[in-house]
Amino acid sequence: MSSLRLSRQGLWFLGRCFPCSIGRGGIRADKREGDGATPSGTHRIVGMMYRADRLSAPQSWAEPILPGDLWSDDAKDPQYNSLIRAPYPGSHEKMRRADPLYDIVFITDYNFPEAIPGKGSAIFLHQRRRAGYPTEGCIALRRDHLIWIAQRVDFGAELIVPAV
Incomplete structure (x- = not known):
């Protein structure tokens, strides 16, 4: 199994x-x-989601992002750092975005699935806004590169983020 190394x-x-x-x-x-x-350490790719209305499944194990899919970043909620459904009153991110940033999302096991409140949520690999534009903690790539990787990465592959 091939790993990803930052x-x-x-x-x-x-x-x-x-x-x-x-x-x-x-x-x-x-x-x-x-x-x-971005958290350092060795994390695993434990899921992949994609916008089925915008592209085909990059892997057989990828799940479509549905209308109403959200990701909780509300550290006070028991569903913190997990996929949830709208309506949801707590703080969250929309997975089905108007922009293309989450057209493909790799879900990592950083603080997931058993999250420690406040330790960080939604650490994904996704499409970047533009070159040099930072994320909120994720790793972001050019669309064509993200698709190339998505078509080849194995479920459970390691994502290695060395401490600096």
Whole structure:
């Protein structure tokens, strides 16, 4: 099984290096909700979601993003850092966005599925806004690179984010 490895040059996968963006807070071992940091460590790809109305399934194990799919980032809620459905009164992210950022989303096992409140949520790999634009803690790639990786990554692949 091939792993993904973050480096100063970009995200390495299958011998190729892809430019990427990380969190505005840099890389941190002590990730906290809202700090904008990408958590260091070895994480696993434990899911993939995609917009079926915009592209075909990149893998047989990818799940379509449905209208009303949300991701809880409400540290006070027992459903913190998990996929939930609208309506939901707590703080959350919409998975089905108007922009293309979440057309493909890799879900990592960082603080998931058994989340520690406040340790950070929604650490995904997804499409970037533009080159050099930081994320809120995720790793973001160019659309064509994200699709290329999505078509080849194995469920359970390691995502290695070295501490800096």
